[in-house]
Amino acid sequence: MADLNNLLTPLFLNEKEIRKIIELMFFSYRDFTSGPDRVLEQIKFGRAHHRVIYFVGKRNNLTIKELLKILQITKQSLSRVLNQLVKEKYIILSIGEDKRTKKLTLSKRGYDLEKKLSNIQINKIYNVIKNFEESDINSFKKVLYKMIDINNQRKFDEIN
């Protein structure tokens, strides 16, 4: 690694400045998830449920395998959450063309919950970025994108 405290290093590459970014990531992510968390608590769901309905909502007819690839958790971890969402009719299962696969779709109920939860985050982000120049937001997105591991950048590209 380069010597981050070298006098020739630009100021913004100093360890102190980088540690600020570490803290910005920690604090911003925590506040970013806290809104939906409070709503989820009331219906006895957790953050994991939000993630599932978020990505199912984004891509209807997602298979379990595709969902696991996005979430990067084990199928055992997913199963508890997914079974609850299916049992409580937020998500509808159907058989795929390949009959081994199952397709996941949001019901109206699931769609409404997805909207309710994601809108909290969408509004929060909207209220932040509306006060910036488009160029600031583009920089923000570019940098955040590069913070993702290279193989997961590809996954992000696939779903977008």
Add this chain to the structure above:
Amino acid sequence: MADLNNLLTPLFLNEKEIRKIIELMFFSYRDFTSGPDRVLEQIKFGRAHHRVIYFVGKRNNLTIKELLKILQITKQSLSRVLNQLVKEKYIILSIGEDKRTKKLTLSKRGYDLEKKLSNIQINKIYNVIKNFEESDINSFKKVLYKMIDINNQRKFDEIN
């Protein structure tokens, strides 16, 4: 809330673009924590231990109360993690001037672990931001900062 799909809304304020930011936050934060997580696993610690030694390392002689304010967890949650760190001599406790308080300091052992863990994140961030213009990084930090809840922005300012 404004209509995010209104034709007059700038493109970068569209719901679709905002959802990309949601996903960037999710993927980047996950990859941001995965490095330290793997190291912590080997010594039977978790992410919570990293947070504690991170902030103790940042501000030596931090009190329990101040630490709780930063982490925003209950003292019961902190106690398990902190007791382990003290028992295994990563953190040294001492009595404050106000004898009700305790001051937390990293031992050499704790300092070394802090460096080892944080350097993973520092290097990751360094390798990302070195390829950007300083203005991009400034935009990135400004936007991320505003993503923090207003009262927590103050806490960030206090420690920086």
Add this chain to the structure above:
DNA sequence: TATTTAGGTCAGCCATATTGACTTAATTAT
């Protein structure tokens, strides 16, 4: 026909968080 793939399930474990109740010792306010 054999192998691989998609999905499911059971059991047990661990980490991180919570709430509530209660204690001790020290400081501060009345």
Add this chain to the structure above:
DNA sequence: ATAATTAAGTCAATATGGCTGACCTAAATA
């Protein structure tokens, strides 16, 4: 001087979200 508040600690119970390992079925593919 006494009462109230504060900092810290502890016990117990609970929830969530992850994990590993083992094992199963049914469908697709080699």
